[in-house]
Amino acid sequence: MNFNLTALVPELFFLTLVLVLMIQSLGDRNWQPPVEKWLPFGAGLAFFVSITGFGLHGTMFWDVYKVDLMSQFFKIVMAFGFYVVVLNASRQPTLAEGKRADYYMLLGFSTLGLMLLASAVELITIYLALELASYSMYAIIPLRAKDKGAAEAGIKYILFGAVATALALYGLSYIMAAQHTTHIAELMDKSWAFAENPMAVVGLSLFLAGMFFKLALFPFHFWCPDVYQGASNETAAFVATMPKLGAIVVLCRLAVLLKPGLEITTILAVLGACSMTFGNLSALAQTDLKRLLGFSSVAHAGYIMVGLVSGTPEGIGAAAFYGLAYLLMNLLVFWIVSRVASDGRNLKLADLNGLYKKAPVLAFSLAAGAFALVGLPPTMGFMGKFFLITSAWDHGYNWLVITLVLNSAIAIYYYLSLFRHAFTEEKVPGKVAAPDNGWFASAGAGMLAAAVLLIGILPAPLFNFAIRAGESLYGIVHAVGGAGH
Amino acid sequence: MDFGYPVLTILIAFPLIAACGLFFLRAPQVVRYYTMAASLIECLLAIPLINFQLNADFQFVEQIDWVHKWGLQYYLGVDGISILMVLLTIAVLPLCVMCSWTYIGKREKEFHFCLLFMTSAVLGVFCALDLVLFYVFWEAMLIPMYLLIAVWGGDERKYASLKFFLYTLAGSTLLLAAIVAFRITGGTFSIPELMEMNFSFRFQFWAFLAMALAFAIKVPMFPFHTWLPAAHVQAPSAGSVILAAVLLKMGTYGFLRFCLPLTPAASEYFAPMMIAISIVSILYGGAIALGQSDIKKLVAYSSVGHMGFVTLGIFLFNQRGVEGALFQMLNHGIVTGALFMMIGCVYERSHSRDISKNMGLGKYLPAFMFFWGLMALASFGFPGTNGFVGEILVFVGAFQHSTIIGMLCVPGALLAAAYMFRVSLKMAWGKPSTAAGWRDLNAREWVYLTIPAVFVFWIGLAPTPFFKVIDPSVDKLLNDFDKRKVAVVESEQPLQTAAADVLNVLAGKK
Numbered sequence: 001m002n003f004n005l006t007a008l009v010p011e012l013f014f015l016t017l018v019l020v021l022m023i024q025s026l027g028d029r030n031w032q033p034p035v036e037k038w039l040p041f042g043a044g045l046a047f048f049v050s051i052t053g054f055g056l057h058g059t060m061f062w063d064v065y066k067v068d069l070m071s072q073f074f075k076i077v078m079a080f081g082f083y084v085v086v087l088n089a090s091r092q093p094t095l096a097e098g099k100r101a102d103y104y105m106l107l108g109f110s111t112l113g114l115m116l117l118a119s120a121v122e123l124i125t126i127y128l129a130l131e132l133a134s135y136s137m138y139a140i141i142p143l144r145a146k147d148k149g150a151a152e153a154g155i156k157y158i159l160f161g162a163v164a165t166a167l168a169l170y171g172l173s174y175i176m177a178a179q180h181t182t183h184i185a186e187l188m189d190k191s192w193a194f195a196e197n198p199m200a201v202v203g204l205s206l207f208l209a210g211m212f213f214k215l216a217l218f219p220f221h222f223w224c225p226d227v228y229q230g231a232s233n234e235t236a237a238f239v240a241t242m243p244k245l246g247a248i249v250v251l252c253r254l255a256v257l258l259k260p261g262l263e264i265t266t267i268l269a270v271l272g273a274c275s276m277t278f279g280n281l282s283a284l285a286q287t288d289l290k291r292l293l294g295f296s297s298v299a300h301a302g303y304i305m306v307g308l309v310s311g312t313p314e315g316i317g318a319a320a321f322y323g324l325a326y327l328l329m330n331l332l333v334f335w336i337v338s339r340v341a342s343d344g345r346n347l348k349l350a351d352l353n354g355l356y357k358k359a360p361v362l363a364f365s366l367a368a369g370a371f372a373l374v375g376l377p378p379t380m381g382f383m384g385k386f387f388l389i390t391s392a393w394d395h396g397y398n399w400l401v402i403t404l405v406l407n408s409a410i411a412i413y414y415y416l417s418l419f420r421h422a423f424t425e426e427k428v429p430g431k432v433a434a435p436d437n438g439w440f441a442s443a444g445a446g447m448l449a450a451a452v453l454l455i456g457i458l459p460a461p462l463f464n465f466a467i468r469a470g471e472s473l474y475g476i477v478h479a480v481g482g483a484g485h
Numbered sequence: 486m487d488f489g490y491p492v493l494t495i496l497i498a499f500p501l502i503a504a505c506g507l508f509f510l511r512a513p514q515v516v517r518y519y520t521m522a523a524s525l526i527e528c529l530l531a532i533p534l535i536n537f538q539l540n541a542d543f544q545f546v547e548q549i550d551w552v553h554k555w556g557l558q559y560y561l562g563v564d565g566i567s568i569l570m571v572l573l574t575i576a577v578l579p580l581c582v583m584c585s586w587t588y589i590g591k592r593e594k595e596f597h598f599c600l601l602f603m604t605s606a607v608l609g610v611f612c613a614l615d616l617v618l619f620y621v622f623w624e625a626m627l628i629p630m631y632l633l634i635a636v637w638g639g640d641e642r643k644y645a646s647l648k649f650f651l652y653t654l655a656g657s658t659l660l661l662a663a664i665v666a667f668r669i670t671g672g673t674f675s676i677p678e679l680m681e682m683n684f685s686f687r688f689q690f691w692a693f694l695a696m697a698l699a700f701a702i703k704v705p706m707f708p709f710h711t712w713l714p715a716a717h718v719q720a721p722s723a724g725s726v727i728l729a730a731v732l733l734k735m736g737t738y739g740f741l742r743f744c745l746p747l748t749p750a751a752s753e754y755f756a757p758m759m760i761a762i763s764i765v766s767i768l769y770g771g772a773i774a775l776g777q778s779d780i781k782k783l784v785a786y787s788s789v790g791h792m793g794f795v796t797l798g799i800f801l802f803n804q805r806g807v808e809g810a811l812f813q814m815l816n817h818g819i820v821t822g823a824l825f826m827m828i829g830c831v832y833e834r835s836h837s838r839d840i841s842k843n844m845g846l847g848k849y850l851p852a853f854m855f856f857w858g859l860m861a862l863a864s865f866g867f868p869g870t871n872g873f874v875g876e877i878l879v880f881v882g883a884f885q886h887s888t889i890i891g892m893l894c895v896p897g898a899l900l901a902a903a904y905m906f907r908v909s910l911k912m913a914w915g916k917p918s919t920a921a922g923w924r925d926l927n928a929r930e931w932v933y934l935t936i937p938a939v940f941v942f943w944i945g946l947a948p949t950p951f952f953k954v955i956d957p958s959v960d961k962l963l964n965d966f967d968k969r970k971v972a973v974v975e976s977e978q979p980l981q982t983a984a985a986d987v988l989n990v991l992a993g994k995k
Contacts, residue, residue, distance in 0.1 A: 367628075376624050376625075376628070376654075377620065377624045377625055378621050386665075389665050393666065394669045402662070405658045405659070406658070412651060412655070416631075416647070423632060424635040424636050424642075424643065424646075460553065460554075463554065464553075464554060467554055
């Protein structure tokens with residue numbers, strides 16, 4: 001068994017973090033310092049550790065675990081996401097006092113699972129990592145004190161998740177039976193045409209269902225708006241962003257198998273198109289903010305498919321870049337949702353009325369987030385969508401690109417309504433808790449908004465990283481510095 | 486041409502930086518003076534542009550890699566077509582600040598932020614030589630304009646702003662599709678490079694349609710014009726001024742910069758349709774304007790007609806027509822901008838835009854009526870004013886092209902005279918309602934009306950310097966167009982080809 005400790009530094013750091021959280025959660029409830037006091041520093045450090053590990057590469061554990069540019073790109077993004085989620089949840093009003101350490105431990109375990117998922121290059125490993133990432137989620141979604149909807153959301157997530165993973169496992173067995181291997185690198189050389197190997201194609205489709213569930217892609221998206229609505233705002237921020245990254249990285253790896261024109265690629269493209277259309281059309285009718293964001297994320301899952309079916313390193317790079325954009329945009333919007341709902345309630349669109357007056361920085365940041373989600377320049381959302389479109393055009397799925405473009409036009413309406421309520425509506429609904437307008441809330445929102453704008457204006461460095469990650473999957477190797485071998 | 490420092494970047498960036506400075510100010514009066522100062526500095530910063538050489542090259546060029554992998558560049562430059570638009574945009578900014586001095590009663594800081602932000606974005610549109618950069622600026626201008634209408638507009642501002650936003654954004658998504666298609670087919674986003682390439686007719690056919698829809702909505706051409714009256718009527722004065730003076734020009738600028746040079750064969754193919762739509766716009770805009778009782782709506786519909794002359798001039802493909810179009814773009818910016826500012830003046834006095842509530846001004850507001858009369862004359866092209874120069878050129882071009890087309894636009898000019906005379910007569914000599922107590926123009930209003938008035942006479946009496954600026958570029962545009970429009974028409978039945986193309990695209994075949 002080849003094993004290289006230095007290549008695993010980000011994961012090991014995260015593991016340590018989670019173990020410390022576990023010890024704190026097992027111990028006395030009044031342990032000092034409280035978890036919110038130290039964890040942000042730990043999570044921040046984890047982010048920097050992940051950055052330092054960007055150049056690591058190597059294959060280990062009998063070639064089931066691969067540290068490469070793609071995995072490191074996603075690990076950095078996930079570590080950043082975890083950092084923001086921890087900061088976002090640090091003043092969670094709907095979490096029982098005694099459960100704080102447990103809550104963060106579960107978040108940490110889930111993130112660790114997702115990081116393992118980023119490096120897993122073998123189907124069984126992928127499955128195990130996926131389960132590790134999922135089980136913690138099943139536990140934290142219902143953790144919303146005094147809310148009946150929370151339990152319902154939890155049950156929905158578990159049931160849908162169980163079905164999806166069962167399908168994935170079933171599909172895995174088909175692939176093993178038909179292709180006699182579960183290593184992606186070996187699967188790359190096999191045929192995935194339905195005529196030649198129907199069982200494998202059915203198996204892969206079923207296996208992908210597990211990922212689609214995480215990504216909330218049509219038709220596995222039904223849990224998404226309900227869970228967002230039922231879970232607390234801060235938990236929803238995690239569920240809406242992090243597991244999707246895990247799904248995206250696996251899909252990026254599996255997309256190498258998918259050449260344009262194959263039946264399975266077409267299925268993916270069709271699901272992507274359905275996802276965009278149903279997501280956007282359903283979002284048009286929503287008034288609950290989190291439900292709206294839920295349906296919007298279904299649409300975004302569809303956008304990502306556009307890059308994946310192109311069958312080029314650029315397409316996969318674009319999908320990875322869009323994954324990052326998606327994370328930032330959603331964390332930004334959820335950050336504002338959590339701050340505006342300072343008492344932890346669910347927001348209606350009307351709750352945003354007059355936000356520009358009460359909290360100008362939050363309102364401005366919300367504008368940046370909403371316009372990024374629409375895909376208006378000069379935000380990251382625009383650049384992400386632009387790269388997706390450019391990479392996919394002329395690779396056999398032009399109709400999908402056109403669907404994306406038309407869907408962007410539909411989506412304008414409901415994202416604009418976020419902006420409209422915050423900036424142009426004056427009528428403030430009855431007595432509700434005022435938004436949290438402190439320096440912490442404003443600074444967090446401002447920085448995330450600045451990131452969304454700045455990367456939108458200067459996308460080149462991150463995009464080049466994503467492209468090189470995409471190329472590394474196709475075996476196009478660039479010389480990079482860093483430890484490992 | 487290199488001046489050692491980036492003139493265009495400074496022009497684009499300065500308003501944006503100045504806008505950020507607004508966050509540190511509080512008192513509304515300070516905000517106004519600050520923005521005024523910023524807009525005047527912006528005018529000073531434009532002085533190096535007088536080094537513009539009278540040739541057809543792109544000048545003041547700046548070119549930096551943006552996203553190398555995808556060939557995106559930060560690529561700016563101006564030629565004879567765009568420099569006038571740049572100058573117009575910069576000149577309109579201080580006028581907008583002045584005309585909203587007492588008009589805007591709430592959220593002054595945000596209002597001026599939007600004005601400055603908008604100026605940056607529009608300047609970017611006119612300077613960009615990279616398709617994606619162009620698109621970025623093109624879209625960025627939507628947000629401040631939306632806010633200008635939605636926050637500071639009239640009673641139906643929400644409806645109007647939403648309509649404006651949805652219409653223009655829906656149109657520009659197709660523009661984005663065209664941009665991507667150019668990159669895939671031509672291998673670059675650089676506009677000057679794409680201008681050198683010959684695309685197949687089929688490609689041009691689709692690219693032209695996608696771009697033309699976005700531009701036609703922006704112009705706006707009939708039948709995509711319905712957002713315009715709503716937006717104009719609801720927008721505050723400064724918003725209407727910017728909308729009329731520069732925003733609508735982005736559409737016609739798009740036709741000149743993209744459709745003619747990049748898709749010449751398709752432009753030629755679609756020219757009859759575009760000419761027909763232009764003539765309908767001219768006649769329809771004029772006829773509807775004739776029936777309005779709201780002054781602002783009247784001027785808004787007159788814009789549809791005037792812009793019809795511009796698109797008509799462009800699609801005549803002859804020297805006079807295109808020159809006339811460019812002149813009309815400039816004239817419409819000056820004259821309609823001034824008209825909207827004056828509507829703001831009377832609205833501040835009467836709190837109504839109804840013609841019947843603003844009558845008898847000749848006696849009580851003679852100075853105002855003088856300017857109004859002058860702009861009204863310029864608006865319908867009275868000899869000696871700037872409107873005449875532009876309109877006569879388009880007419881000459883139209884008659885050169887075909888007598889029938891020329892004859893068809895004549896009623897448009899008559900309609901323009903009719904509605905302008907009608908409203909002016911009523912405003913000047915109608916039975917006074919409440920005008921007796923109103924004060925004539927104050928010093929600030931004198932300033933911001935005198936400046937356009939000077940241009941009305943300058944362009945009207947001595948247009949030669951303007952010709953010198955635009956002529957080389959127009960020559961080059963038309964020469965290139967004539968050389969390359971002959972490009973292969975592959976099929977005798979383009980509509981059948983179109984149907985086949987749709988099927989091919991849907992099937993994922995090239």
